[in-house]
Amino acid sequence: MTPLRIAVLGAGLIGKRHIQTIMAAPHAGELVAVADPVADPRAFDLGAAAWFTDATQMLDRVRPEAVILATPNALHAGQGKLACERGIHFLVEKPVTATLDEAADLVRAVDDSGVKTLVGHHRRYLAAIQDAKRRIARGELGELVAASVVWATRKPDPYFDTAWRTQAGGGPLLINAIHEIDMLRHLCGEITAITGMTSNARRGFAVEDSAAASFAFANGCLGTLICTDAGFSPWTIEQGTQENPNFAFTGQSAYRVIGTQGSLEMPVLRHWGAKIPGDIGWDRPIAATDITVPWHDPYIAQLEHFQRMIRRDEPAMVCVRDGANTLAATLAVAQSAAQGRPCAPRIF
Numbered sequence: 051m052t053p054l055r056i057a058v059l060g061a062g063l064i065g066k067r068h069i070q071t072i073m074a075a076p077h078a079g080e081l082v083a084v085a086d087p088v089a090d091p092r093a094f095d096l097g098a099a100a101w102f103t104d105a106t107q108m109l110d111r112v113r114p115e116a117v118i119l120a121t122p123n124a125l126h127a128g129q130g131k132l133a134c135e136r137g138i139h140f141l142v143e144k145p146v147t148a149t150l151d152e153a154a155d156l157v158r159a160v161d162d163s164g165v166k167t168l169v170g171h172h173r174r175y176l177a178a179i180q181d182a183k184r185r186i187a188r189g190e191l192g193e194l195v196a197a198s199v200v201w202a203t204r205k206p207d208p209y210f211d212t213a214w215r216t217q218a219g220g221g222p223l224l225i226n227a228i229h230e231i232d233m234l235r236h237l238c239g240e241i242t243a244i245t246g247m248t249s250n251a252r253r254g255f256a257v258e259d260s261a262a263a264s265f266a267f268a269n270g271c272l273g274t275l276i277c278t279d280a281g282f283s284p285w286t287i288e289q290g291t292q293e294n295p296n297f298a299f300t301g302q303s304a305y306r307v308i309g310t311q312g313s314l315e316m317p318v319l320r321h322w323g324a325k326i327p328g329d330i331g332w333d334r335p336i337a338a339t340d341i342t343v344p345w346h347d348p349y350i351a352q353l354e355h356f357q358r359m360i361r362r363d364e365p366a367m368v369c370v371r372d373g374a375n376t377l378a379a380t381l382a383v384a385q386s387a388a389q390g391r392p393c394a395p396r397i398f
């Protein structure tokens with residue numbers, strides 16, 4: 051398969067990771083250009099790629115066939131539309147856009163243009179998650195009953211020296227829990243109702259430092275989420291996978307998915323099922339089976355999938371419309387907390 055002629059917009063924290071991913075996976079992508087008005091190109095290994103300070107100029111001069119939007123949230127909708135107008139496929143970082151109205155606008159532009167889109171919920175490509183997803187689809191857990199996820203870590207105090215991280219939208223709901231809510235949708239299906247509570251009691255910023263939410267899924271399954279950046283714990287998916295070098299490895303699971311026939315812990319994959327097949331009940335012995343899956347870098351897996359989407363018409367793991375549904379469910383947690391009642395997320 052020919053590598054994608056790909057460009058990156060935004061060379062900050064995550065843009066750098068995308069640039070490194072492309073350089074590490076030349077079979078999947080050829081980095082043709084990067085655009086960032088502020089970052090210093092000398093900080094990157096760019097190969098033969100050109101550097102621009104203006105995104106539009108880059109798109110028009112280089113005409114990449116695909117682009118990764120790794121820019122601040124407020125720019126995603128506008129830059130996504132620039133790509134649509136030029137017939138350039140794009141991978142946009144999460145959240146897909148800053149607001150639901152922008153998401154609706156972008157979904158329309160994508161539908162009109164026919165470009166292929168992917169949203170950067172990279173955890174869907176973790177080998178443990180892919181294995182769990184297959185087991186759930188095969189019915190190994192029976193019918194899904196409930197799922198619970200914890201994302202709890204203590205961000206270092208200097209993290210909050212950047213002012214926007216203390217204001218609305220800069221908290222763990224939109225930055226971190228959005229990945230967990232995307233994962234709950236991925237594993238358990240569409241969310242129909244959400245109850246949320248938020249607290250800023252530990253850090254005292256305008257934005258939440260903690261959130262709790264419960265979810266009803268269309269298939270009758272229920273779910274819960276605890277998310278905090280103020281609590282020191284071993285339970286985040288990052289700590290269980292070594293996916294992010296900034297997190298100390300604990301080897302603990304952060305997810306539990308419970309079915310009528312058995313349960314799964316993730317990302318340390320452990321299946322709990324009847325010791326004697328079919329012999330199920332609270333007085334019956336239950337056995338744990340640890341499942342080993344080979345490690346692969348989820349960012350490389352995401353890029354390879356993006357390549358197959360464009361070269362082989364593989365359906366997107368999470369397109370802009372799907373990403374908009376994850377954003378709607380995440381914002382509904384905050385909306386429910388503000389209104390003190392359950393909310394139904396907007397469905398795109």
Ligand SMILES: NC(=O)c1ccc[n+]([C@@H]2O[C@H](COP(=O)([O-])OP(=O)(O)OC[C@H]3O[C@@H](n4cnc5c(N)ncnc54)[C@H](O)[C@@H]3O)[C@@H](O)[C@H]2O)c1
Binds near residue numbers: 063085143170171225
């Ligand atoms: N998938 C993940 O786990 C993950 C992790 C971190 C960030 N993100 C998302 O990635 C996006 C970027 O976050 P970040 O932490 O890298 O931010 P950042 O502030 O570190 O980087 C953003 C970069 O965009 C550049 N930029 C600003 N305006 C631009 C423009 N018009 N054209 C091109 N570049 C421009 C900035 O100069 C900066 O270098 C956000 O949407 C964020 O939510 C996703």
